[in-house]
Amino acid sequence: MLAELPPELIVHVQHATTLLRTAQRVCILTGAGVSAESGIPTFRDKQTGLWSQYRAEDLASPDAFTQNPQLVWSWYQWRRQLVQDKKPNPAHYALAQWQEYITLSQSAQQLTLITQNVDDLHEQAGSTVTHLHGHLGRNRCSQCDTPYIVPTLSAADQVNFSIDLLNCDQCGGYIRPDIVWFGESLPVNAWQTAEDAAANCDIFISIGTSSLVYPAAGLAHLAQKNGATLIEVNPNPTPNTIVNITLAAAAGVVMPALLQGIIDSCPTPKD
Structure with a gap:
């Protein structure tokens, strides 16, 4: 899977995988780009x-x-x-499998999945997700x-x-x-979950979103302020100077490769 990627992207994916293997708390924010890969405008x-x-x-x-x-x-x-x-794409399934792997392997890693999307593709894939919008x-x-x-x-x-x-x-x-319409506040509980996860994570990953539009953009800045490494997965990277690692490819390509790298480096899940 990894070998099929462009050489430069392989280097960045390997770097991200190395960091994710030891991260205790991961916060992931997904946006419209992930759903777009499933055909949702x-x-x-x-x-x-x-x-x-x-x-x-x-x-x-x-x-x-x-x-x-x-x-x-x-x-x-x-x-x-x-x-x-519309059905989940490989990125949705990779995120769901990552959550499942953490549970089955009894890993100490905590993964909080937040989405700006209003569809249910994350749930269809099997993820536990917090909806902001x-x-x-x-x-x-x-x-x-x-x-x-x-x-x-x-x-x-x-x-x-x-x-x-x-x-x-x-x-x-x-x-x-x-x-959540323009001019309305985000759900209090959902936003609190997102803020807590961003403020306390080791790694913050934005997938298919520019992280430039507030209030969701504030999550990346909150994570960075508290020392987290920022990873962006986006075929069209945004001019965001706070991002540490940019994985410039479709989420459906990158996320399965990241997941495979994490699983291959860890012990076999316990029974």
Whole structure:
């Protein structure tokens, strides 16, 4: 697997693997680039079809929902249809296998996985993950925040992508996606988990994200301030001077190679 990579990348992967073998606490932040490798358009991609006349930023806000809840709900139902058949890629599986390996080998290493993505590909792969920006597949009341499960279409549990507005059973308010919109705060518990992991890690890895957009970008700076080594996995590296190791390739290429290097250097998992 490693031998298939370009020589310069092999050197950087080996360097990163050496550090990861002895790291006690690892914090990983994933972004849109990881999901893009599974065919999910990034939030910044140009809209297509009926939505080409809109910018995503103009639809993902409390004001937009207040002004035209039907429009915003319809857009999110369209987005849900786009991702319903998408599957985890090798990067998702490598991260899940890494977590599993830590458990099976009874390793002292702690790995905290944080994502800015709103899909469930990490969960599909088997990972335990903290979502900073919410979940595309979940809903809640726009007034009282009560969680809401959209009824399925049939006993076969077919997903309901109806664009009809729904009302809360508790207060009657409109149901909205459980997503963090522009102008809204990140979930308190999720952000606390992310901050604690970043502040106390030996190695911070950003995968498929520039780590330039706040507040998530603050995690890398927090880790660096507390002495962590920063590793970036991104085919298009960002001009971020605090990164120590740049692995300029797709996450689906790099992460399996990193995982294999870690496993090959460690004792066989205990029974």
